Amino acid sequence: MADSYVVTGGGRGIGRAVVERLLADGAHVVAIELDETALDWTRRHPAAARVHAVTGDAGDEAVAARAADLAEKAGRLAGWVNNAAVFRDASLHSASPREVMDLIAVNVGAPLTGCATAVRRFLAAGTGGAIVNVTSHQARQAVPGCTPYVTAKAAIEGLTRALAVEYGPRGIRVNAVAPGSVRTERYDEFLARQGPxxxxHIEAEMARLHPLGRVARAEEVAATIVHLLSDEASFINGATIPVDGGRSVLAHDPEAYEPPS
Structure with missing residues (x-):
């Protein structure tokens, strides 16, 4: 029986690229997505028999449990990818602490729920497993105006290290991948709204920002995530791997802006 995996935010962008890569490797995959329409493609996929769609909030324990049940029914639950995120900015001078805290909680809550569900299932099965959390270069290289997102992603990297230490002795590896800018549907829609x-101008700025001269393809980020899930990464634990074309090394961010006063 083939291994199975759960991927949150699996309908679009990096999440879908991970699902596609795992399916190509012969695995069963459960994709969680808040937007049901983002999962329409799963019904028409050539590997539709091995991809299972779950609509709902990845931070909801019942949703995560349903995904885990489907994965375990399909095969040995071998890995969990926490990719789902909410992109909303706020600044402390214009938003209340409660508003900022709520935005942080949304982006920490989903991976926390995913990690908890995966850890419990791995321990119950006695098989071990791998978790990959998707963070961001912003966890270490903050952009003004993005306080909730920066704070949440930094917290997720801390969570990654804490779980790696606690559960490594029980055969559970926990790592993170920190992308820079990635060409996804969201990125392309943003460019389209700017006009030619x-x-x-944005593409030129992105080329300056990334030493490789371009943003990443979702498939490039997915390749690293799938590697971390695999036995080939069996001695990688507690690491955050930048997949940003050198953006965090350059440490110059023309995307940064001063939030309005």
Whole structure:
């Protein structure tokens, strides 16, 4: 019986690229997505028999449990990818501490729930397993105006290290991947709203920002995530791997801006 995996935010972008890569490797995959329409493609996929869609909030324990049940029914639950995130900015001078805290909680809650569900299932099965959390270069290289997102991603990297230490002795590896900018549907939609001239300017800035001269393809981030899930990464634990084309090394961020006063 093939191994199975759960991928949150699996309908689009990096999440879908991870699902596609795992399916190509012959695995069963459960994709969790808040937006049901983002999972329409799973019904038409050539490997539709091995991809299972779950609609709901990845931070909801019942949703995570349903996904885990489907994965275990399909095969040995071998890995869990916490990719789902909410992109909303806020600054302390214009938003209340409660608003900022709520935004932080949304982005920490989903991976925390995913990690808890995966750890419990791995321990119950006695098989071990791998968890990969998707963070961001912003966890270490903050962008003004993005306090909730920066704080949440930094917390997830701390969670990754804590779980790696606590559960490594029981055969559970926990790692994180920190992308820079990635060409996803969301990125392309953003460019389209800028018009040709604005899009060209943004693309030029992104080329300056990433030493490799471009943003990542979702498939490139997915390749690292799938590697960390695999036995080939059997001695990698508690690590955060930058997949940002050198963006965090350059440490110059023209995307940064001063939030409005």
């Amino acid at each position: 001239e604005g899009a060209a």
